[in-house]
Amino acid sequence: MDKIQRIQQLKEEKDVVILAHYYVDGQVQKLADYVGDSFALSKLATTVTRQNILFCGVKFMGESAKILNPEKRVIMPDITADCPMAHMVAIEKIEQIRKQFPDVAVVCYVNSTAEIKAHSDVCVTSSNAIRVVKNLPNKEIFFIPDNNLAQYVAQQLPEKQFIFNDGFCPIHKEITKQNILDAKAKHPGAPVLTHPECIDEVLQVSDFIGSTSEIIDYATASEKKEFLIATETGVFYELQQKNPDKKFISVKSDQICPDMKKITVDNVLLALENLEPSVELEEEIRKKANAPLVKMLELAK
Ligand code: 13P
Ligand code: SF4
Numbered sequence: 001m002d003k004i005q006r007i008q009q010l011k012e013e014k015d016v017v018i019l020a021h022y023y024v025d026g027q028v029q030k031l032a033d034y035v036g037d038s039f040a041l042s043k044l045a046t047t048v049t050r051q052n053i054l055f056c057g058v059k060f061m062g063e064s065a066k067i068l069n070p071e072k073r074v075i076m077p078d079i080t081a082d083c084p085m086a087h088m089v090a091i092e093k094i095e096q097i098r099k100q101f102p103d104v105a106v107v108c109y110v111n112s113t114a115e116i117k118a119h120s121d122v123c124v125t126s127s128n129a130i131r132v133v134k135n136l137p138n139k140e141i142f143f144i145p146d147n148n149l150a151q152y153v154a155q156q157l158p159e160k161q162f163i164f165n166d167g168f169c170p171i172h173k174e175i176t177k178q179n180i181l182d183a184k185a186k187h188p189g190a191p192v193l194t195h196p197e198c199i200d201e202v203l204q205v206s207d208f209i210g211s212t213s214e215i216i217d218y219a220t221a222s223e224k225k226e227f228l229i230a231t232e233t234g235v236f237y238e239l240q241q242k243n244p245d246k247k248f249i250s251v252k253s254d255q256i257c258p259d260m261k262k263i264t265v266d267n268v269l270l271a272l273e274n275l276e277p278s279v280e281l282e283e284e285i286r287k288k289a290n291a292p293l294v295k296m297l298e299l300a301k
Contacts, residue, residue: 003269007031010272016075017048018268019065020056022212023260026237028056028268035238037213038110039125043297045069054271056263058083059279063114066279067289077267079277081259085197086112088145088167094119097142097163104163105138108292109146111169114281116144118288121295126196127211128300129153133160135299148172152196152203171257172197175230180205183228183251192251193218195231202230219243232257 001009008031011018019041020032029035034044038061045053045065052073055062059082066074094106094116108120109129117123124132130153133141141160143150145167154162175198184192184205193215194206203209208218212235219227219239226247229235233255239248271277281289 003265004031007265007269007272010269011054014052014272014275015050016052016054016272016275017050018054018056019044019048020263021058021061021234021260022216022238023232023234023257024056024263025234025261027265028263029234029237031265031268032056037125037127037211039127039211039300040213041065042068042110042125042293046297048072052275054268055279056268057081058086058257058259060086060111060113062279063281063289064110064117064293066281067114067117067286067293070283070286073275074279075271075275076277076279077264077271078262079279081262083111083169083257083259085109085145085167085169086116089116089165091115091119093165094142094144101140101142101163103138104140104142105133105136107133107136107141107143109144109149110293110296112145114285114289117292118285120144120292122299123292123296124153124300125211125296127214128296129196130156132296132299133157146197148199149196151200152209169197171232171255172230173199175199175202175252175255177201177205179252180228180230183249187226187228187249189224190226190228190249191222191224192228192230198230206230215239216242219246219248229255231255232260234260 018032054075062076106120142163144165191207193208230251
């Protein structure tokens with residue numbers, strides 16, 4: 001029996017559902033039951049019926065699944081796979097902003113630790129941030145941790161007053177306007193599809209801005225044959241699966257998230273055999289972090 005067959009067998013035997021994000025390696029996406037963007041995966045985590053969830057992604061994703069499903073066991077093939085941006089705001093800063101602006105809504109990108117979520121009013125993902133913030137009654141918005149997504153959302157909602165934080169995704173931040181211009185010059189007519197974690201001057205020269213699944217949907221619906229992609233290269237797997245006759249080109253050669261790539265077929269197999277390592281959270285933090293996630297799911301409807 002090969003590794004993939006063994007994984008399928010263990011999944012059934014141990015009542016496990018495998019969820020994966022579009023940024024993990026294609027070989028891992030291939031063996032998952034569901035692959036999605038951060039929002040789809042959070043929603044899915046609330047509806048799966050199996051007792052155990054094996055999450056192929058970074059830690060904040062596994063934590064979100066655990067926060068929403070305390071009675072389930074959430075397993076991560078590599079618990080050290082973590083998103084650096086998830087830590088890029090201090091709790092003291094949130095408290096200080098709350099004192100300074102008593103009517104503020106603390107809006108937390110899902111790429112954040114459980115502790116940061118526990119100090120926030122509502123969560124958002126890149127695919128629902130505009131809708132969720134628009135639906136909030138508050139005028140003042142402290143958007144954490146990502147500064148780039150915050151700037152993008154603020155531009156779409158001029159009626160709100162944003163307070164920015166200086167967090168960023170190290171992978172998307174490295175993509176420059178020059179990368180886009182060079183790629184456009186080499187491939188004239190190919191639209192640039194960009195993730196909103198990129199810096200503003202990159203967004204300004206892009207043709208479409210969206211989450212991973214929005215980028216995939218856009219390319220799939222388009223009649224064009226060639227696309228320039230400004231996000232992590234994991235999306236190429238699904239782009240190519242859905243569009244075998246289309247060509248996808250990275251605007252920069254090394255758009256790779258090393259933490260997402262820590263998840264491998266081998267550590268998925270090992271995690272299934274042992275049902276470990278599991279995500280564990282203090283109940284008080286879990287409860288507090290649950291409210292902003294639930295509010296996101298409601299406001300994003
Ligand atoms: P989305 O899949 O929601 O676009 O998120 C991108 C991301 O950075 C996940 O870490
Ligand atoms: Fe975090 Fe960026 Fe990796 Fe997404 S791509 S997990 S935001 S470091």
